[in-house]
Amino acid sequence: MTDLNRRRFLEDSMFAAAAAVAAGSVTQALGAEEAAPQSTSPIEKLGVAIIGAGGRGGDHINNFASRQDVEVLYVCDADLRRAEGRAKEVTKKQGREPKVVQDMRQVFDDKSVDLISTATPNHWHALTAIWAMQAGKDVYVEKPVSHNVSEGRRMVEAARKYNKICQTGTQSRSNAGMKAMIDYLHAGKIGEVTLARGLCYKPRGSIGPREDYSSRMPAHCNYDLWCGPAPLDPLSRKNLHYDWHWVWSTGNGDLGNQGIHQMDLCRWGLGVDNLGRGVVSYGGRLGYEDAGETANTQVSIHDYGDKTLVFEVRGLRTDKLKGADVGNIFQGSKGYLVMTSYSSGAAFDPEGNMIEKFQGGGDHYGNFLNAVRSRKVDELNADILEGHLSSALCHLANISYRLGEKVSVEEVKARLGDSSENQETFGRFVAHLNDNKVNLEGTPLNFGLQLAINPETESFVNNSQADAMLTREYRAPYVVPAAGQV
Numbered sequence: 001m002t003d004l005n006r007r008r009f010l011e012d013s014m015f016a017a018a019a020a021v022a023a024g025s026v027t028q029a030l031g032a033e034e035a036a037p038q039s040t041s042p043i044e045k046l047g048v049a050i051i052g053a054g055g056r057g058g059d060h061i062n063n064f065a066s067r068q069d070v071e072v073l074y075v076c077d078a079d080l081r082r083a084e085g086r087a088k089e090v091t092k093k094q095g096r097e098p099k100v101v102q103d104m105r106q107v108f109d110d111k112s113v114d115l116i117s118t119a120t121p122n123h124w125h126a127l128t129a130i131w132a133m134q135a136g137k138d139v140y141v142e143k144p145v146s147h148n149v150s151e152g153r154r155m156v157e158a159a160r161k162y163n164k165i166c167q168t169g170t171q172s173r174s175n176a177g178m179k180a181m182i183d184y185l186h187a188g189k190i191g192e193v194t195l196a197r198g199l200c201y202k203p204r205g206s207i208g209p210r211e212d213y214s215s216r217m218p219a220h221c222n223y224d225l226w227c228g229p230a231p232l233d234p235l236s237r238k239n240l241h242y243d244w245h246w247v248w249s250t251g252n253g254d255l256g257n258q259g260i261h262q263m264d265l266c267r268w269g270l271g272v273d274n275l276g277r278g279v280v281s282y283g284g285r286l287g288y289e290d291a292g293e294t295a296n297t298q299v300s301i302h303d304y305g306d307k308t309l310v311f312e313v314r315g316l317r318t319d320k321l322k323g324a325d326v327g328n329i330f331q332g333s334k335g336y337l338v339m340t341s342y343s344s345g346a347a348f349d350p351e352g353n354m355i356e357k358f359q360g361g362g363d364h365y366g367n368f369l370n371a372v373r374s375r376k377v378d379e380l381n382a383d384i385l386e387g388h389l390s391s392a393l394c395h396l397a398n399i400s401y402r403l404g405e406k407v408s409v410e411e412v413k414a415r416l417g418d419s420s421e422n423q424e425t426f427g428r429f430v431a432h433l434n435d436n437k438v439n440l441e442g443t444p445l446n447f448g449l450q451l452a453i454n455p456e457t458e459s460f461v462n463n464s465q466a467d468a469m470l471t472r473e474y475r476a477p478y479v480v481p482a483a484g485q486v
Contacts, residue, residue, distance in 0.1 A: 038069040038366070046372065048115040049074035049107040050098075051128055053086040054241060056119035056142050056169070061086055063365040064117060065093035070369065072098045074107050078226035079241070081218070102222050104128060108135035115372065118142060119169075123230045123250045126151035127480050129166060129384075133158045134486075138165040138372045140365065143264075144256045144391035145384060147229075149458060150471035150483070152388030157486045159377075159384050167368040167380055168387025170264045174367050175343040176360030178265065184356065185269050190332030190347055195421065196270045197310045198262035200254050201325035204315040207243045210236050210291040229478040237291040246292035248402070253294030254313050256394040258326060264382075264390035265328045265339060266309045274455035275392055278303035281401040281448040282412060283429075286438050287316045295446070299429055300397035301422065310425060311397065316436040321428075392458065399469045400448035407447045409440050415447055 048070050050060050057077070065072045072090045075098050077083035083100045091097045107113055108131055116132035117140040118125065126146045129139045139159075145168050146152035159166040172178045185193055213235045217223050221240065224232060230249045237243050245251035255263070267273075283298030296315030301308065312321075322329055328339040335355065339345035347356040364381065371379040407415070409430060416422040433440060452461035460466040474480055 038067055038369075044069065044373075046070045046114040046369065047073045047112045048117055049076060049104075049110075049113045050086070050090075050117050050119070051076045051104050051107065052119035052121070052124070052142070053077035053079070053082040054119065057086060058089070060117045060119050060140070060365075061090055062093075065090045067365075067369075070115070071096065073110070073113055074099045074101060076101045076104050076107055078102055078223075079218075079221040081220040082241075102225055104131070108132060108137065113137060115140065121226075121244050121250050122252055122256060123147045123244075124228050126155055127229050127478060129155050130158045130480065130486060133162045133164040133166065136162070136164075138368075139384075140167045140169065140368050141384070141387070142169040143387065144252060144260045144394055145387035146391050146395070147250075147252065148469070148471055149392045149395045151480050152384075152391050153458060154481055154483070154486050156385050156388050157483075161486055163375075165368065165371045165375070165377065165380065166384035167364070167371070168382040168384055168390075169364070170261055170382045170387065170390065171362070171364035172261060172265060172342045173268070173381040173386070174362035174364035176362055177343040177345065177358045178339070179362075180360065181337060181339060181345050181347075181358045182265075182268055184347060184358070185330055185332075185337060186271060189334075189356070190330065190337055191334030193270065193330050193332045194307050195310065195331040196266035196307070197312070197321075197329040197331070198259060198266045199312050199314075199321060199324050199327050199329070200259040200262060201312070201314045201318045201320065202254060202258055203317055204246075204254065204296055206288045206290040207246060207292050208238045208290055211238075212236065213238050227475070229472075229474050229480060231475060243292070246294045246296075248293050251294065252394055252398060253298070254296070254315060255294075255298060255300065255311065255397060256391065259311060259313060260391060260394055261342065262326065262328050262339075263309075263311060263393050264386070266311070267390050267393065268386075269328065269330050269337075270304065270307050270309060272304050272307065272309075273389065275389065275396060275453055275458055276302045276304045276309070276455060278450065278452050279393075279396045279400050280450045281397040282404065282445055283313070283401065284443070284446050286433060286443060287436055294398075295401060297429070297433065298397075298401065299425055300400070302393060302397070308421070309393070310421070312425070312429075314432060316432070316438075318432055318435075395470075396451070396453065397448075399466055400451050401446060402448070402469070403451075403466060404446045404448035406444035408444055412445055412447055 075087045116137045118128045119142045129141045281300040283295040298313040300311040330337045335349045337347045344359040
């Protein structure tokens, strides 16, 4: 922890009472038994820098600036106007104005910063975290933790090499309701669970036509810094912010945006701690043509031998499945369990009668801060290793999808084989597209490569083309280290 000089100590004492009021609102919302305890000593206050001032950055600010045991010292964003706007929110919450910068490297050089909390676009997550840990900072990193498989493993290596605490932003792992459901599954209460289904049924509209919008880049945004590790390509969509999710060079589609939460819960519920032995994914960007590249309708199938993980993304209008739209369904031999949010759900018998209900939140940021103070990685609810494995599943599915070919509906059915589960999922997939007036006769689907995986090496079996997509070419000086170079 940073040693504070006398002046800083006195200032912290003056502002402690005001910060405690804001922190109390967080505790009340969570329930006293679920909120992590906060240190009231100004000497123990931790300095945090928020990097990335968009939507998730706002959540980071709301949580950290509302606490009495940390102080937000910096808000950093390549878009200076966004950073300045968030800095005003910080000042209002904690009573002291943070510094505003565009280049995160200025933050890493400041010894008063103990923690980095990053909510940048996906393509910046890994390098931000690695640079921060190399500079001696602990890190809270948003999901997905990486833009590709190799980045996630490098983050794990950095955390272990530099003895840093690195928390993944999959907050469900700190929620009491989710923990209770996972314990219920693992106790065998719905029998043997061999199928986990993740759902991301989240309607997404067109992001507009593909054009060169570079001339519209505002002067207050440093586009070179914004792109960072990604190619410095012309802006091909009308909105720089948020719509980067749907472009491969910066995002991972809704599988890696919203779906990573449910992917993580699938893996947690199944109790699997590797990348499985195979993956195949199919779908398309269907219903409209726009500047987006990622699939808006996608099914991914992960093979774990005696267990299967199926993930469904639907970006067009859709009904729920067993009461869930963004959630999970675990099928057991004695019933099933449905997770319907980040913190609630229910278990059912085979006839669909509810037999148990679960609900309860938690304090994911508090869990991170407790581990920072204890220096015990095993106290983290979402250590970077968990984040890497769950994020990597999203990346593997997208690799399969991107290496696929356009085929007819009948050909998809044939390639899925005689698995009743696969055929049932595809039947609902087709019905969904028909409901949205997608002409499947004139719109072939993209069927991905069936890829075998070596979970020990986190690479593909005898497929150099797929292996090349486990990482990317980086633009100097924004280079994520290769294996052995962290």
